[in-house]
Amino acid sequence: MSIKKSKHFFEEDFVEKIGEVSDENYKQLPPNKDLKYIGKKIPRYDGYAKVSGKAVYTFDINLPNMVYGKILRSEIPHGKIKSIDISKAKSTDGVLDILTFENTPDYNWYGNSSKLFDQVVRYEGDEIACICAETQKDAEEAAKKIIISYEKLPFEVDAEKSFKSENLKIHESGNISREKPDEYSRGNVDDGFEQSEIIVEDTYSTQIAIHNPTEVHCSVANWEGEKLKIWDSTQGIFEVRNSIAKSLGINEENVQVIKEYMGGGFGSKLEAGKYTLMAAILSKKLKRPVKIVLDRKEMNLAVGNRPDSKQTLKLGLKKDGTILALNHYSIANVGAYPSGGGCSWPARTMYQIPNVKTVDYSIFTNTGRSRAFRAPGHVQGTFALDAIMDDAAEKIGMDPLEFRIKNYAEKDQVWGGNYSSKMLKEAYKIGAEKIGWGKRNKIPGSEKSYLKTGIGLASQIWWGGGGPPAHANMKIAKDGLVHVYSGTQDLGTGTYTFISQIAAEILEIPLNKIKVHLGDTDFPFGPSSGGSTTAPSISPAVRDAAEKMKKKLFSAASALTNISEDKLIYSEGSFSSENIKIINIDEIANQVESDSLFTKGSREENIEGIVVQTFGAQFAKVEVDTLTGNVKVIKIVAAHDIGRTLNRQTLENQFHGGIMQGLGFALTEERIMDSDYGKMLNPNMHDYKIPTMLDAPTEIEVIIVNDMDELANNMGVKGIGEPAMIPTAAAIANAVYNAIGVRIKSLPITPDKIINALYKN
C-alpha cells in the first residue's frame, strides 16, 4: 500500500485526490463465462430484506424520544424578508423550537452565495424557517401560523430573459453562474467552416426535469455527547459527514453518517442537504433526536433538477461526410444558486472533429437550483448533437449510421490519450442488426398510414472509470462467515450484491458465506456514489481485500497444519495437500485468534495517459399516431461497451431504469413554471409525469459488447448507471423524426408539439 496522488473524472470534472492505493498488480480475471458468480444473474443480496420490509431506510428510522422538523419555504420567487412573526407558531401545542435567520448563526450555503436561513429568498421553495415539534402534524400546523412580510423583488424564471435583464440581479455578481461561461476550443472553427462544403445549423432545447426518487430526502440527527450521529438518505455518506462537520466547526471524526438502504437519488442526493444541518442544530439544542422528512412538493421545488438547455449547433462537413468543424453554444437555467448547466461534452468528445468550439452559459433564475442528474449535461447534449448528426446525414444523402462510423473517433481528442477500450463500432453493428436498421424508412415520414413507424439511433460517451481512494476491509469471523466493510453506499443499484459476488468468486466459497456492510462512515472510506464510479472504484478494492485474504489463509493453513504453503492447494474453501483435504476456512477461522483474518483492500491507481470512457449506441423503434400525437416506443436496443458485467440481472435492471428515465425525458417529464408568478405548476407526482409501465417500451434488449476493459482496473469494470440513460431520449427523438418527417426540436415530445407540427390550425 502506498499514498499516491491520482485523478479521475467525476460528474463532468476532474477530481484529484491524494490517498492510499493498492500496489498489487493482479492479472485480469478470465472472461465471465469461465467464472462462477461474477457476471451471472445473481438475485440481489438485499432483495429479501427489501421485499419483506425488513430493510430499514432512513425514512424508517424512529428513535426513542424523537421529535420532528418541518421546513417553511418561500412562497414567492424573490424577496427580502421584512419581518417574520413566529409568536403564534411558537405557542402552538407541541412546538419546541423554531429556527429562522433571526435566531440562527450564519451557516454559508451554496458556496457562500446564500445561508442556511437567508433574509433574501431567491426562489419558491427557499428555506425560511424550521419548526420543531413533538409530532410531524404539530410542526406542519405551526408552520402555517408563521407570518412573513416580504419586500418583493423583481424575478425571472426564464434563463434567456434573466441573462438579458438589466433590472434583475439575483446575486451581487450578476446572473451568470460562476460569473463566466465554460469555454473550450481545439483547432480553429472558422477555418473549419471555411473549408466545409456543407453547413448545418439549428437550435434545440430541452426541459427542466426533476429527479423525484422514490424515497424522499430525509435525515435523522442525534447527539451522543460530543458525537453527532446522522442517518441520511444520501449518495455520499463521507460528503455529508465532512460538510456537516465543517458547517458546525467540529472534527469530522465526531460525526458518523449512516445509510444502509436507499430508494434512489439520481444525483439529487450527492450533496449535504440544509435539512440535515437543521436537524443537527435542533438536536443539539433540544438534546433529542430530530427527524426531518421532505414532502413531495419540496422534492419538486427544492432538491435539484436537470437544468434546461437551449443549444445552437453548427456543423461543417465535406460532401463525402467528413466533419470539419462544430460550434456549440448553450444557455442553461441553473436556478437561484451556483451550479453548472453545461452540456457540450458530447460535442467535444463523441465524434472525430478537428475544429471544435463550445460555449456554455449557466444562468441564474428565480427557480429551484439544479443539481447533478444522471449524466448531467450529456443527456441534453446528446439529444442536440445526435439530432444535428441526423440532419447533416440527410442533407448529404448518407445513412445516419454510416455517417457516424465515418466520423468515428479512435483516440480521445481532448487530452490526446488512447482509450482503455472503445468498442463502439461493435455496438453499432450489433445494435443495427437487432433493431432491423436495414428496414428503416429511407424517406422520413413517407409511410402512408396515420400510424407511422420510425427507427433512430444515438451514440453514448461518458467517463465512468472511477479511481482511488476507495477501500474495503475484509474479516473472517470465528464462525467462518466472511464480512466485507466499506464506506461506499448502495443507492438501490446493486453494490451489496456485486461485492458479495466478488468476495465469493475470489475466495471460491458460496454467496451465503459473505456478509456485506455498507453505508457507515465508521467503515473504510468509499467515494460518493455518482458519475457511474461506484463499481469501478469499489470492486477492485474488494478484489484486493479478497486476494490478500486468500494469501493470509495460506499462511494460516500452513501455521495450523505445519505443511509449507507451497505444498498447499486451495480450492472452494478448502486446503488440500497431495490430494487430501486437510483444513477448510471454517476450521481455520475457528482456530486462529480473533482479528487475525483481517485484510485491507484498496483501489489501485489509474494508468497514466490512458483515458477510460464508456461507450454505447441505443436504437429506438417508435410508432407515432399522427392523429393523436402519441408516441409509442416499441423497442429499444442498448448496445454498450461498459467493461465487465458484474451481475447480468442488476445490469439489466439498471439499463431498464435508465432507459425509462430517458423515455420520460423524451416524451413526458417537464417542470412547468408560471412565468407571471414564478411558481411551479406541477410539483406533484400526478402532474409531473414520470412514465408508467404502460409507457415502457414493448421490448428492451441490452447487449454488452465486451468481456472486460483490461486497462480500466483489476476487475475490468466500468460504470453503467449514467451510460444507460444518455442516448435514450436522443434515439427516440431521431426515431420520431424518421417516422413523421418533421423534426421536433424541443423535449419532451408531447402530443401538442406533434399536432402543432403536423397540422396548421
Added chain:
Amino acid sequence: MNNFEYMQPESIEIASKFLKKNSSSYLYAGGTDILGMIKEDIISPKQLVNLKKINSLNYIKFDEKEGLKIGALTKLSEIEKSEIIKKSFNVLHQAVKEVATLQLRNVGTIGGNICQRPRCFYFRGDFDCIRKGGDTCFAVTGNSKYHCIIGGGPCYIVHPSDTAVALLALDAKFKISSEKSEKIISAREFFVLPDVDDQKENILKDGEILTEIIIPNSSNNISKFIKVKERGAWDFALVSIAGVFEIENKIIKSGKITFGGVAPIPWVEEKVNTGLTNFKIDENNIEKLSSLAFTKAEAMDKNSYKIPLAKNLIKKLLSEIVY
C-alpha cells in the same frame, strides 16, 4: 389540512338532511379526489359526510325495458368487470378503463367520477382563482396547455371526467335525490358552464345527491371511446371522444359524438351530431364532418393544438369503428 367533523349516515335521507343544514359540508364517495383536496388545503370542509355505509347505492341492474341502472356508489372497477356493460354499453366500459389506474378504480365510484373537481393546476395550486372564489383565471395569461377551447369564461377549466363523456353519448339520465324528493334529469342538464356558475361544475344544490345513473337500452349500437393523454396511465384527457352509433352497411343511421377535455363540461358539437344522420362512412364524408366541428372554438396561448386534435379524433373514431 384542517380538522373536520366526520359522519357516516346510513341513509340518503339522513345524509341529505345533514348536507342541507350544513352548507360547508362535503360528500365523500370513494375519496380518491376529496382526500387529496383536503390534505392539500384546496378545500377545508367543516364536515365530511362519508356515504360508504349506504349499501343501497352499489348496484348494476339491467332490464330490457328500463335499460341499465348503476348506483352512484358502484366502484369503477365493478363497472369495468360488468359483462352486460361490456356487451351492450361498451363505450362506458372503455371510458372506465381509461380512468386513472386500477388501484384508483378499485376505490373510486361512478358518482364520484362524475362529480370530481377540475384538475386545473391553478385551481389545485396555491392560486386564488375564480373557481376558489377569487377574481382571476390565471390560465388566461399563464399556462393554458390543458385548458378549454370552447365554453370557457370567466373560468377556463376542462371537465375531468372520462365516464361523463361516455354517459352523454349514451343519453344517460341522472337521478338526484334529496331528503324528501327525487328527480331525474338528462346527463347534459347536469353539468354547468362557468358563465352560469364559476365555482361549481354541476347543478347539485345543498342537500342534493347524485344517486343513480340510468342508461336507456341501446344494445344494437356500436360504440367507441378514445382518450388522448400524455402518458399511458394515471393521466387526464388532453382531448377525449365518445361515439355511439347505429350502423347498417357502412351507413350510420343515427349517432352521437361527445367530447372531453375541450370544455368546462362534457361537450356536444351539435352540427357534428346532426351530420351523423344517414351518414355514409367514407373518407370524404369524414373529412367534411370533422370540418364542421369546433368552428366556434377559441384557443388561448398554449392550447390551440386541441382544435386539430379534436377534429382528428372524429376521423379516428369514425374510421376505426368500421374496421
